[in-house]
Amino acid sequence: MNFVSIRIITDDIRRLVRFYEQVTGIAVTMFTEDFGELATPACTLAIGSTRTLALFGSDIARPADNHTAIIEFRVDDVDAEYRRLAEVIGDALVQAPTTMPWGNRSLLFRDPDGNLVNFFTPVTPEAIRKFDK
Template identity: 80%
Template sequence: MNLVSIRIITADIKRLARFYEQITGIAVTMYTEDFGELKTPACTLAIGSARTLQVFGGEIARPADNQTAIIEFRVSDVDAEFRKLADVINDSLVQAPTTMPWGNRSLLFRDPDGNLINFFAPISAGAIKKFAE
């Protein structure tokens, strides 16, 4: 088994796609006006409009209602990303760059729908080793 994507359901797919393109520098490929994907080497972030839920049988998910998951992107320099994106994420900042007890440097903020995003980089010997494997 292989985890290949995480999908966000949104009421405003264009806004969310633009946001993820802005923070990652990766273009979102829009397959239809209701579905797009941001592909990274490790996983794909899919973005679907609320209209796509009808294909699955109706109101099975609610846009902008996530209170549990964190979407994580490994970056090379958390502090540099913070400086670069400060104006973009200023109103949605949850935690400025902080070194976590498990050895990652972490920046936590929210996307326009309120989903938590973590930009992190392993910095301790143990965390670096974990991600090298």
């Protein structure tokens, strides 16, 4: 088995696509006006409009209602990313770069739908080894 993606459902796909393109610097490939993917070497962030829910046969997800998942991106220098994105993040900042007990330096903020996003850089020898496999 291989974990390949996570999908966010949104009422405003264009706004969310612009946001993720801006914060990651990666272009989202739009397959339809209602579905796109931001592909990284490790995983894909899929973004779908609420209109895609009808394809699953029911109202199975609610946009802008996530209270448990955190979308995480490993970055080379979380402090540099924070300086680059401070104005973009603005009031959506949850936590400025902080070194966590498990060895990652972490920047936590919310996307326009309120989903938590974590940019992190491994900084301890153990964390670096873990991610350099």
